[in-house]
Amino acid sequence: MTTVIEARDVSKSYGDVQAVNHVNLSVEKGALFGLLGPNGSGKTTMIKMLTGQTRPTGGTATVLGIDAEKDPVGVRGRVGIIPEQETPPSFLTAQEYLEFVAAVRKIPDIQKKADWWFEFLDFADKKNVLCKDLSRGTRQKLMFTQAFIHEPELALIDEPLINFDPIMQDLVKDYLAAYVKKGKTIFISTHILEVAEEICSGFAILHKGNLLHTGPVAELTARGEHLPSYFLSLVRKDRHV
Amino acid sequence: MFELFVAMLKEEWRVHSTMFGSLSFALFPVMIFGIAFMGAFLIPLMRTTLPAGNLTLIIHANYLMLGIMVGGFGLLGNEVMSRRFGQASFLSYSARSLPLSDRFIFTNFVIKDTVYYFFLWVFPFGFGYILASPFTGVSLARALLLLLTLTLSFLFGLCGVFFLSTVYARSRTVLWLVLLALGTGWGGFAAMTGMNPALFFPPMLLNSAFSWTNLLVSCAVLVILFAVAIVLFNPESVGSEKNYKDAFAPLMNRFSFLPHPPLAAKDTIDLYRSGSMIGQTIFSFLLPLAVIWFFLSLLGPFFPPHGLLFIFAITTGVVASTMYTWVTMFDSFGPYACLPVAVSTLITSKLTTFAVLQVIPAAFIAVVALLSGEAAYLVPAVVLGCSVSFYAVGVMAWLCGLSPNVLVYDVKVLFVYLVLVGIVLMVFTTAAFANPYYALSAVILVIPTWLLVQKAKTRWDAVDPAGF
Numbered sequence: 001m002t003t004v005i006e007a008r009d010v011s012k013s014y015g016d017v018q019a020v021n022h023v024n025l026s027v028e029k030g031a032l033f034g035l036l037g038p039n040g041s042g043k044t045t046m047i048k049m050l051t052g053q054t055r056p057t058g059g060t061a062t063v064l065g066i067d068a069e070k071d072p073v074g075v076r077g078r079v080g081i082i083p084e085q086e087t088p089p090s091f092l093t094a095q096e097y098l099e100f101v102a103a104v105r106k107i108p109d110i111q112k113k114a115d116w117w118f119e120f121l122d123f124a125d126k127k128n129v130l131c132k133d134l135s136r137g138t139r140q141k142l143m144f145t146q147a148f149i150h151e152p153e154l155a156l157i158d159e160p161l162i163n164f165d166p167i168m169q170d171l172v173k174d175y176l177a178a179y180v181k182k183g184k185t186i187f188i189s190t191h192i193l194e195v196a197e198e199i200c201s202g203f204a205i206l207h208k209g210n211l212l213h214t215g216p217v218a219e220l221t222a223r224g225e226h227l228p229s230y231f232l233s234l235v236r237k238d239r240h241v
Numbered sequence: 242m243f244e245l246f247v248a249m250l251k252e253e254w255r256v257h258s259t260m261f262g263s264l265s266f267a268l269f270p271v272m273i274f275g276i277a278f279m280g281a282f283l284i285p286l287m288r289t290t291l292p293a294g295n296l297t298l299i300i301h302a303n304y305l306m307l308g309i310m311v312g313g314f315g316l317l318g319n320e321v322m323s324r325r326f327g328q329a330s331f332l333s334y335s336a337r338s339l340p341l342s343d344r345f346i347f348t349n350f351v352i353k354d355t356v357y358y359f360f361l362w363v364f365p366f367g368f369g370y371i372l373a374s375p376f377t378g379v380s381l382a383r384a385l386l387l388l389l390t391l392t393l394s395f396l397f398g399l400c401g402v403f404f405l406s407t408v409y410a411r412s413r414t415v416l417w418l419v420l421l422a423l424g425t426g427w428g429g430f431a432a433m434t435g436m437n438p439a440l441f442f443p444p445m446l447l448n449s450a451f452s453w454t455n456l457l458v459s460c461a462v463l464v465i466l467f468a469v470a471i472v473l474f475n476p477e478s479v480g481s482e483k484n485y486k487d488a489f490a491p492l493m494n495r496f497s498f499l500p501h502p503p504l505a506a507k508d509t510i511d512l513y514r515s516g517s518m519i520g521q522t523i524f525s526f527l528l529p530l531a532v533i534w535f536f537l538s539l540l541g542p543f544f545p546p547h548g549l550l551f552i553f554a555i556t557t558g559v560v561a562s563t564m565y566t567w568v569t570m571f572d573s574f575g576p577y578a579c580l581p582v583a584v585s586t587l588i589t590s591k592l593t594t595f596a597v598l599q600v601i602p603a604a605f606i607a608v609v610a611l612l613s614g615e616a617a618y619l620v621p622a623v624v625l626g627c628s629v630s631f632y633a634v635g636v637m638a639w640l641c642g643l644s645p646n647v648l649v650y651d652v653k654v655l656f657v658y659l660v661l662v663g664i665v666l667m668v669f670t671t672a673a674f675a676n677p678y679y680a681l682s683a684v685i686l687v688i689p690t691w692l693l694v695q696k697a698k699t700r701w702d703a704v705d706p707a708g709f
């Protein structure tokens with residue numbers, strides 16, 4: 001087994017706010033790893049540190065063997081990222097945005113792949129519309145495409161399902177499950193617990209920046225427990241201490 | 242709905258003060274106040290070299306230009322409404338879920354900005370001057386009059402450009418016609434009477450001799466310009482699902498000689514499709530410079546021969562350096578955050594686009610040199626203007642990275658900027674005044690510029706990029 005993500009004693013504070021508090025995490029190759037937690041628990045901050053978008057105030061984050069703090073561009077060159085807020089540039093069309101991403105990532109022959117994604121996520125009719133005029137759902141489709149179009153060995157995706165309708169959610173869920181079967185790794189943050197239970201192999205629970213639990217989902221199921229109820233009891237207990 | 246107005250004002254203050262730190266930001270009007278207060282004591286000193294009338298002229302021209310720069314609301318209207326508010330869900334945007342018309346929200350926004358900038362820029366200056374008046378022997382009435390006429394100057398710039406920019410947003414042809422009419426009127430007057438019409442700028446007239454008629458007429462003109470602009474403002478066109486032809490790939494091929502072709506192609510498309518390219522050129526560049534030219538030309542007799550051309554080239558250089566904001570203002574780091582792009586790469590690419598845009602000021606200075614019959618000094622003037630522009634942008638990149646707006650609001654940063662740029666301006670103005678060909682020595686600014694850009698890249702790579 002190879003470790004693709006290794007967080008050692010990682011912390012991040014914004015002034016007085018401790019967004020992430022001494023977290024230790026590791027994710028193996030081929031995992032579909034869910035980062036769970038209520039709003040404001042530090043999931044987005046964690047993903048930003050792992051992808052070199054922000055620097056930890058303590059500890060080290062190693063991704064694919066690269067120190068994310070020392071070489072953020074190196075990490076971002078090898079992974080795929082869906083940020084929490086969908087922000088494709090306003091004045092490019094969807095098609096142009098994918099060309100832009102491909103050019104920056106130096107992926108050759110983008111068009112066939114792009115067309116496959118336009119069909120797969122059902123937005124081919126919008127491909128020549130400016131991003132600022134796209135609906136939220138379509139923008140999310142575009143951001144999803146952008147993260148996977150180069151088939152990265154690791155994708156870190158922040159609440160990717162949030163703007164999708166149930167049909168689209170189902171499609172994407174299946175895509176993610178199949179993606180890790182090819183030996184690739186996915187790190188997903190979500191608060192949709194049912195989805196996490198259904199597709200994730202491992203998970204971690206964050207609350208107020210503290211890591212409450214990390215381990216395989218199978219371990220829970222073997223004990224006859226369900227992820228949603230386990231999550232709720234753990235978070236409620238923590239809220240009272 | 243006065244509440245909406247007050248809430249918007251508070252919001253504006255909070256946005257700026259959280260962006261730049263309360264203290265640094267609150268110090269801004271204090272600094273303006275300080276400059277005016279101290280400046281008042283220097284007046285007797287300056288009078289020995291420059292007649293008092295010309296000093297008031299310069300100050301009025303500055304506030305007119307300030308108004309012009311703040312006033313492009315009509316141009317930015319839809320941009321502001323759909324982007325700035327749409328993204329960060331500011332009040333204007335949330336107010337859209339209330340039963341209020343877009344025009345009403347926009348009017349509130351414009352008045353808010355006017356009041357806001359008035360208290361930030363105009364009032365502190367007048368106030369400083371008033372407080373200094375007992376010590377400098379200027380009568381209180383004169384100091385109050387200055388505050389009034391400066392306010393009018395500012396409002397003339399603001400309403401004038403607001404009006405023109407809404408005309409522009411409606412129809413470019415009409416704008417050209419209006420500008421043409423103004424230009425011929427101006428030129429005709431100058432040719433017929435042999436006088437510079439800038440002499441008849443109402444606030445200036447009012448300042449030299451107060452009259453109620455003038456005041457009333459000025460106010461009426463302002464109100465009419467403002468009202469027409471509001472009526473002309475077109476809140477439509479928020480999101481049309483138009484299809485666009487792929488412009489990215491061809492542009493990228495054309496830019497293959499630049500260091501980062503995809504980034505340059507994206508910037509170009511941004512500038513072009515947002516309408517900023519032409520609009521900004523007119524309203525943030527040509528118009529303020531044309532105004533400055535007319536006011537400066539009044540001062541001609543006090544400069545050495547050819548001095549005017551070089552003063553103007555330097556001013557153009559400083560104004561041209563703000564083109565850096567054109568390429569950074571409407572871009573956030575967001576789309577780059579999930580790509581392997583470092584802040585330093587982005588700075589390089591933005592500066593490259595900036596460099597390409599410098600064709601505009603270079604051509605402009607060249608035209609001015611030809612028109613003013615000083616073709617012999619065309620080359621030194623262009624070299625001086627462009628060198629100053631590149632140097633000033635280097636300072637800006639070093640101080641502010643990708644957010645040059647910080648410059649305007651962070652007192653510490655502004656101070657360093659003014660010192661670094663001010664010294665250079667003084668040195669090269671002196672050189673050019675001594676001998677026009679000495680202006681060529683400004684090429685030497687390449688060295689500090691290069692160093693500043695290198696420092697900017699390491700400095701801004703080492704911190705988390707803003708705008709997340």
Ligand SMILES: Nc1ncnc2c1ncn2[C@@H]1O[C@H](COP(=O)(O)OP(=O)(O)O)[C@@H](O)[C@H]1O
Binds near residue numbers: 019038039046
């Ligand atoms: N840029 C920032 N500045 C200040 N505080 C922040 C910033 N980003 C996040 N926080 C704070 O850090 C905490 C964790 O936020 P976040 O990582 O977005 O949580 P989640 O994604 O789990 O909802 C919150 O309390 C949030 O307010």
Ligand SMILES: [Mg+2]
Binds near residue numbers: 040043044045084
């Ligand atoms: Mg989040």
